[in-house]
Amino acid sequence: MRLKKNNIILILLITSLIFLSSFLWNHIIIPFNHNGILGEYLVNKHHSLNDFFRYLYFVLTPLISFLFIKILIEKKTINITEKIKIELDDNEQASFVEKNGNYSYEVCKKNWGYYLSPSINKRMKDYNHKIYLTKDKSNKIFIMAVKSKKIQSFILYCKSENLKYKILKYK
Numbered sequence: 001m002r003l004k005k006n007n008i009i010l011i012l013l014i015t016s017l018i019f020l021s022s023f024l025w026n027h028i029i030i031p032f033n034h035n036g037i038l039g040e041y042l043v044n045k046h047h048s049l050n051d052f053f054r055y056l057y058f059v060l061t062p063l064i065s066f067l068f069i070k071i072l073i074e075k076k077t078i079n080i081t082e083k084i085k086i087e088l089d090d091n092e093q094a095s096f097v098e099k100n101g102n103y104s105y106e107v108c109k110k111n112w113g114y115y116l117s118p119s120i121n122k123r124m125k126d127y128n129h130k131i132y133l134t135k136d137k138s139n140k141i142f143i144m145a146v147k148s149k150k151i152q153s154f155i156l157y158c159k160s161e162n163l164k165y166k167i168l169k170y171k
Contacts, residue, residue: 009069010066010069010070013065013066013069014062014065014066017061017062017065017066018058018062020061021057021058021061021062022058024057025054025057025058028050028053028054028057029047029050030047030049030050030053031047032045032046032047033047078161088107088108088109089109090109090110090111091108091109091110092108092109093106093107093108093109094106094107094108102127104127104129104145105117105118105127105129105145106118106123116143117131117143117145120168120170121170124145128147128148128149129145129146129147129148130145130146130148130151130167130168131143131144131145131146131167131168131170132144132146132154132165132166132167132168133165133166133168134158134163134164134165134166135163135164135165136161136162136163137162142163144165
């Protein structure tokens with residue numbers, strides 16, 4: 001099994017933070033005050049909360065650092081690859097189908113430009129798609145056709161990419 005570079009970084013980070021926490025263990029000291037407790041705490045002049053705060057520091061420092069670094073390292077970037085270029089003449093249509101053969105989307109060229117989608121209130125509805133307008137941080141606006149069963153995934157995607165979204169309502 002090969003270790004990925006990101007995993008090696010995380011392992012080294014966690015190991016070094018555990019050693020740092022162990023080193024700082026004896027430097028976490030709450031001044032002792034005699035509050036009537038007898039026994040080892042009194043003999044060693046050791047505040048009872050020292051162990052609690054040391055434990056918290058020892059456990060939480062590596063854990064929080066691990067989670068923070070993991071989020072930074074594994075932030076997913078989306079790479080879109082171009083699969084095909086299609087030249088259309090006027091009144092020609094390109095249809096996109098899913099692997100199961102169902103139609104998913106069409107684009108039609110006209111002499112004045114393009115129909116960018118099938119009719120929203122009929123065919124897109126028949127294809128079980130909802131239409132959303134989205135806007136990114138640089139105010140670029142996009143039209144998205146979202147499968148009705150995948151709306152939750154779409155919303156999570158918008159949140160992860162900092163996209164504002166609004167459904168296009170139609171009858």
